[in-house]
Amino acid sequence: MKVDNSLPLEYSTEENSLKILGFWIFLGAEIMLFATLFAAYFTLENRLGNGPSGAEIFEITPVLVETLLLLTSSFVIGLGIHAMRLGNKKAMMIFFSITLLLGAGFLGFEIYEFIHYVHVGATLQTSAFTAILLTTLGTHGLHVTFGLFWGLFILIQIKKRGLTPETANKSFIFSLYWHFLDIIWIFIFSFIYLKGMM
Amino acid sequence: MDFFDRFAVPHPSFLIYGAMVSIAIAMIAVVVGITYFKKWGYLWREWLTTVDHKRIGIMYLIVALLMLFRGGVDAIMMRYQLSMPDNTFLDSQHYNEVFTTHGIVMILFMAMPFITFFFNYLIPLQIGARDVAFPRLNALSFWLFFMGAMLFNMSFVVGGSPDAGWTSYFPLAGNEFSTSVGTNYYMIAIQIAGMGTLMTGINFITTILKMRAPGMKLMKMPMFTWSAFIANVIVVFAFPVLTVLLAMGTMDRLFGTNFFTTDNGGMDMLWANLFWVWGHPEVYILILPAFGLYSEIISTFARRNLYGYKSMVASMVVISIFSFLVWAHHFFTMGQGPLTNSIFSITTMAIAVPTGVKIFNWLFTLWKGKIVFPTPMLYSILFIPLFTLGGVTGVMLAMSAADYQYHNTMFLVAHFHNVIIPGVVYAMIAGLTFYWPKMFGFMLNEKLGKWTAWLLSVGFVLAFIPMYITGLDGQARRMYTYSESTGFSALNMVSFIGAAIMAVAFALLVYNIYYSIRYASRDIGNDPWDARSLEWATHTPVPEYNFAIIPEVASTEAFWDSKKKGHELFKGKIEKIHMPNNSPIPFIMSCLFFAFGFSMVFSIWPVAIIALIGILACLTYRSFEKDHGRYISVEEIKETEAKLRGAKK
Numbered sequence: 001m002k003v004d005n006s007l008p009l010e011y012s013t014e015e016n017s018l019k020i021l022g023f024w025i026f027l028g029a030e031i032m033l034f035a036t037l038f039a040a041y042f043t044l045e046n047r048l049g050n051g052p053s054g055a056e057i058f059e060i061t062p063v064l065v066e067t068l069l070l071l072t073s074s075f076v077i078g079l080g081i082h083a084m085r086l087g088n089k090k091a092m093m094i095f096f097s098i099t100l101l102l103g104a105g106f107l108g109f110e111i112y113e114f115i116h117y118v119h120v121g122a123t124l125q126t127s128a129f130t131a132i133l134l135t136t137l138g139t140h141g142l143h144v145t146f147g148l149f150w151g152l153f154i155l156i157q158i159k160k161r162g163l164t165p166e167t168a169n170k171s172f173i174f175s176l177y178w179h180f181l182d183i184i185w186i187f188i189f190s191f192i193y194l195k196g197m198m
Numbered sequence: 199m200d201f202f203d204r205f206a207v208p209h210p211s212f213l214i215y216g217a218m219v220s221i222a223i224a225m226i227a228v229v230v231g232i233t234y235f236k237k238w239g240y241l242w243r244e245w246l247t248t249v250d251h252k253r254i255g256i257m258y259l260i261v262a263l264l265m266l267f268r269g270g271v272d273a274i275m276m277r278y279q280l281s282m283p284d285n286t287f288l289d290s291q292h293y294n295e296v297f298t299t300h301g302i303v304m305i306l307f308m309a310m311p312f313i314t315f316f317f318n319y320l321i322p323l324q325i326g327a328r329d330v331a332f333p334r335l336n337a338l339s340f341w342l343f344f345m346g347a348m349l350f351n352m353s354f355v356v357g358g359s360p361d362a363g364w365t366s367y368f369p370l371a372g373n374e375f376s377t378s379v380g381t382n383y384y385m386i387a388i389q390i391a392g393m394g395t396l397m398t399g400i401n402f403i404t405t406i407l408k409m410r411a412p413g414m415k416l417m418k419m420p421m422f423t424w425s426a427f428i429a430n431v432i433v434v435f436a437f438p439v440l441t442v443l444l445a446m447g448t449m450d451r452l453f454g455t456n457f458f459t460t461d462n463g464g465m466d467m468l469w470a471n472l473f474w475v476w477g478h479p480e481v482y483i484l485i486l487p488a489f490g491l492y493s494e495i496i497s498t499f500a501r502r503n504l505y506g507y508k509s510m511v512a513s514m515v516v517i518s519i520f521s522f523l524v525w526a527h528h529f530f531t532m533g534q535g536p537l538t539n540s541i542f543s544i545t546t547m548a549i550a551v552p553t554g555v556k557i558f559n560w561l562f563t564l565w566k567g568k569i570v571f572p573t574p575m576l577y578s579i580l581f582i583p584l585f586t587l588g589g590v591t592g593v594m595l596a597m598s599a600a601d602y603q604y605h606n607t608m609f610l611v612a613h614f615h616n617v618i619i620p621g622v623v624y625a626m627i628a629g630l631t632f633y634w635p636k637m638f639g640f641m642l643n644e645k646l647g648k649w650t651a652w653l654l655s656v657g658f659v660l661a662f663i664p665m666y667i668t669g670l671d672g673q674a675r676r677m678y679t680y681s682e683s684t685g686f687s688a689l690n691m692v693s694f695i696g697a698a699i700m701a702v703a704f705a706l707l708v709y710n711i712y713y714s715i716r717y718a719s720r721d722i723g724n725d726p727w728d729a730r731s732l733e734w735a736t737h738t739p740v741p742e743y744n745f746a747i748i749p750e751v752a753s754t755e756a757f758w759d760s761k762k763k764g765h766e767l768f769k770g771k772i773e774k775i776h777m778p779n780n781s782p783i784p785f786i787m788s789c790l791f792f793a794f795g796f797s798m799v800f801s802i803w804p805v806a807i808i809a810l811i812g813i814l815a816c817l818t819y820r821s822f823e824k825d826h827g828r829y830i831s832v833e834e835i836k837e838t839e840a841k842l843r844g845a846k847k
Contacts, residue, residue, distance in 0.1 A: 017408070018331045018332070018404055018408055018409075019332075021404050021407065021408060022331060022332060022400055022401070022404040025399075025400045025403050025404060025434060026400050028434055028435070029396060029399075029400065029434045029435070029437070029438045030438070032434075032435050032436075032438035032439060033438035033439075033441060033442055036438060036439045036442040036443070036472065036475075037442055039472075040442070040446070040457070040468060040472070043465060043468055044457070044463065044465060044468070047463030047464070047465060048463055049456065049461065049462030049463035049464075050462065051462070051463070124449070124453060124454075124455050125453070125454045125455060125456065126456075126462070127456055127462045127463040128456045128457060128459075128462060128463035128464045128465060129463055131449070131455040131456055131457055132457065135445075135446065135449070135455075149818075150821070153818065153821045153822065154821075156822075157821075157822065170821075
């Protein structure tokens with residue numbers, strides 16, 4: 001394998017740069033996926049049937065906590081990638097661990113939020129609005145859950161194998177994914193929660 | 199309902215029982231045959247676990263041809279049913295199932311794998327690469343597609359086929375009106391195959407952007423590669439819409455959500471809109487690579503470079519953008535109001551402009567060319583007028599006011615077959631004939647090939663032109679019968695005769711393959727057509743590593759210029775080549791997806807959960823796996839090269 005040392009570790013082989021481009025294209029597809037969900041959400045937003053509306057069931061506190069946790073985790077993973085570029089394996093692992101812990105915290109609050117929705121009678125089957133609300137949030141939540149396992153596996157590999165072109169590449173791609181989930185959350189926060197509560 | 203009752207066909211008939219018996223016999227014959235010839239090991243090593251783009255391509259081709267015949271049988275049954283008034287060959291339910299599966303099989307499980315076969319086989323060769331960007335992902339794409347196709351095809355003998363049309367509009371496709379598991383199959387089988395297609399899209403965009411031979415700038419790529427690139431960009435932007443749509447449909451059917459229902463706020467038109475936001479770009483995903491193939495074939499046999507290269511590229515880019523802006527023309531009559539209809543009318547008609555540019559470019563390529571007429575060229579020349587006819591009726595349909603007359607009639611059926619058959623199917627057969635010697639080292643018989651082309655065209659005209667007339671007279675599509683007094687019977691009989699002639703043409707294609715395997719000359723060299731682009735610069739059969747030395751490209755038609763102007767393609771000396779290892783993971787993972795899909799269709803939750811855990815375990819294994827591929831040594835390459843050069847004349 002040819003390693004080009006003038007480039008950052010995650011770009012240093014041809015295979016690595018292919019993987020990064022491929023992942024960017026995958027994120028393009030993911031944008032379409034969430035765009036479709038948002039389009040469906042805006043279409044069904046006011047079709048409540050006999051169920052509650054957004055303003056009736058949204059609670060600001062858990063949403064704000066979730067937002068803070070996820071935004072911070074996105075910042076921390078940035079620090080992690082910076083540490084990786086400096087070749088500081090220990091700092092990088094600490095930042096990645098914090099990221100995953102914040103992600104787990106986010107997920108915990110989201111599960112609490114879902115239980116709350118079911119409790120106040122906004123289940124998947126209640127109305128078109130609740131169905132698309134829970135599907136959109138759930139799709140994002142599933143992505144975060146998937147990311148937690150993915151990130152954990154990468155962390156284990158870095159511990160075992162050190163910072164190689166391969167593990168650095170995986171970490172960098174994971175950070176792209178994590179930032180992406182953060183951006184999607186900003187849209188969810190603005191256009192689902194804030195818009196719904198106004 | 200008793201547990202096992204769900205697996206019974208809800209609406210059995212003699213034909214379905216016959217199909218069950220023949221499927222069982224065929225499966226037993228395949229298993230016995232492989233065991234008898236002791237080929238299990240070979241099958242596993244060389245095909246099921248392969249990551250070689252050429253072998254994956256050939257597997258796509260095999261599935262596409264099988265599905266062509268499955269969809270063809272559906273078509274013949276429909277035409278026979280309609281050939282006489284008040285026919286009782288098929289009843290209404292069976293007819294619904296047949297037209298539904300005909301549409302899905304032909305579009306998603308015949309045309310899609312057929313173009314993916316060309317992507318896989320040709321793109322790395324055309325850009326001078328050794329494989330695609332992600333060989334393992336490519337294998338996963340194929341096996342996901344394959345399992346989706348098999349799951350879908352199982353439907354008509356286990357539990358019943360989908361019967362709500364290939365568009366599967368709600369509320370018809372909801373639990374209330376489609377009570378069998380058929381529509382579950384639709385939702386889940388297409389989802390699995392669609393994931394495969396999305397991965398193909400990502401894979402080929404990366405391949406084309408990053409792995410071109412030195413000197414091959416974007417504007418020096420062969421036209422087929424350009425068309426494939428744009429088609430794959432459309433795939434990446436259109437297929438996620440389908441993913442979400444099918445997930446929502448699945449939830450409506452299995453989990454009782456209210457996305458598309460008629461109460462609790464559900465909105466059935468959301469399905470129609472999202473379906474066509476994916477569905478319309480989908481038809482351009484099919485037609486653009488077909489255009490690419492025609493461009494290659496026409497310039498090869500006109501012995502001229504392609505006229506208007508830049509405008510060809512530009513028109514494809516414009517088509518790809520417009521393909522996302524026309525979806526509402528599929529339901530002008532469903533109450534959007536005149537403003538929306540007018541906008542979509544205009545965008546639809548606008549697509550005729552870049553398409554027209556392409557037609558004129560092909561004509562100008564022919565102008566002053568030294569045209570020869572082997573079979574692929576014959577198809578291309580038949581394509582131009584027939585496709586233009588379909589395009590013109592498309593513009594008629596695009597007029598929203600007039601569409602109230604055409605909507606849901608046989609006129610529409612005639613129109614889309616008129617673009618898809620000369621556009622896509624001819625291109626597939628022409629491309630297959632054109633690239634057959636590259637793949638297998640012998641040519642298909644020319645005489646039989648030309649007979650096929652003419653029979654297919656005569657059959658096509660007889661089968662579909664009458665539908666324009668009956669459609670204008672008011673014959674609705676998707677109706678299983680009509681009465682004598684409508685006066686549709688004579689033209690429908692003509693249609694049936696046309697369909698039968700097309701069936702004969704396809705049978706002749708199969709006979710041609712058999713005949714050529716037995717009798718065709720193996721001594722054809724590497725470049726039997728005197729062609730123009732890089733795929734012809736390597737040996738036939740193509741060695742595993744494609745090119746011993748990566749070619750250096752200086753012009754759009756690199757191989758032609760190396761033959762005629764003495765450009766040197768292969769500079770430098772042979773070095774060891776890095777190749778990816780085979781892997782069983784894509785196959786195993788796709789089998790688990792099959793199990794997952796099947797248990798979802800029948801709501802067998804424990805099996806679904808176990809299969810899902812298995813899928814996640816495969817992903818975990820992949821994450822921790824260390825696989826750096828292998829190297830082919832210089833001696834080995836030199837040996838292969840010497841052997842292949844010896845086989846050449």
